[in-house]
Amino acid sequence: MAAEKNRQVLIVELPQGKLSEAHFKLVDGAVPEAKDGDVLVKTHYISLDAANRAWMQGATYRDAIESGQVMAGGAIAEVLSSKSDALKPGDLVFADTGWQEFAALPAKQCTKLPALEPMTHLLSVYGVAGLTAYFGLFEIGAPKEGETVVVSAAAGSVGSIVGQLAKIRGCRVVGIAGGREKCDWLVKELGFDAAIDYKNEPVHKALKEACPKGIDVYFDNVGGDILEACLFRMNLFGRIACCGAVSQYDGEAPAHGPRGIPGLIVTKRIKMQGFIVMDFNDKRDQALDDLQRWVGEGKIKVQEDIIEGLENTPRALIGLLAGENRGKRMVKVT
Structure with a gap:
């Protein structure tokens, strides 16, 4: 050696x-x-x-x-x-x-x-990406059957699994991604109900059309303007799982943060919580069992x-x- x-x-x-x-x-x-x-x-x-x-x-x-x-x-x-x-x-x-x-x-x-x-x-799917999706959605987002779940960076490693897990839970799922090709993939291959191309359409307007009943759970991977747009569509007692803020990692600091946070969180009683995957190490075995079963059943495409x-x-x-x-x-x- x-x-x-x-x-x-x-x-x-x-x-x-x-x-x-x-x-x-x-x-x-x-x-x-x-x-x-x-x-x-x-x-x-x-x-x-x-x-x-x-x-x-x-x-x-x-x-x-x-x-x-x-x-x-x-x-x-x-x-x-x-x-x-x-x-x-x-x-x-x-x-x-x-x-x-x-x-x-x-x-x-x-x-x-x-x-x-x-x-x-x-x-x-059995590593940090899958476990982050699993715990962020189920432990922080706590979606119920029939609710609307929105996920940003939906074609990425975590987001693509979040959407599929939400479908397993019986939710309406809307992904936000960059480019028509990615959006088509989310809907046609992964089973999302709708996808928003943030590069080519106004996210605020597209969310109204894709989420006519509002948003119950938002899984945030990007922060910034997309987080702001989703905040304004959140339902009463909505939950936001804060996983990352990739829009703000590379480059100059943004001129302002998402607007409307204090008033909206209070008046709509929104739960907004950050997390990291290690917070749930005691539940890791159950998560892996579930993920392996769903991959085996074809419910999660990797x-x-x-x-x-x-x-x-x-x-x-x-x-x-x-x-x-x-x-x-x-x-x-x-």
């Missing part, structure tokens, strides 16, 4: 505006050694998420990223050697390996994964967007932030 190189992608400069490939650098580092309690892992698939960009703006639920570091990111990895009783060589784990081929990590920071095929589903090559990870993240992907985007390292 000592003779091998460890290809790594560093974040060499934190962006002040739009993220670009110039902010990253591909280097050859040394393969690390596992210390007591650690495991040495080989990275197979790196998860790409809008949160990668948010981490560059400062501390969130994790430490802020600093220039000169290996870019942070979660991945599916295989244990090569172990100095912990918790894991053994050959085990698959999900861990914050960063954007690199090899990583040495405390075993307690690695989540052992089941031997499921295809492996990529462990990052998409869409994955796999980019080949560690060197293409920066470009792949920039493309995700621009809305290139359909479904879960990831990078195949090996």
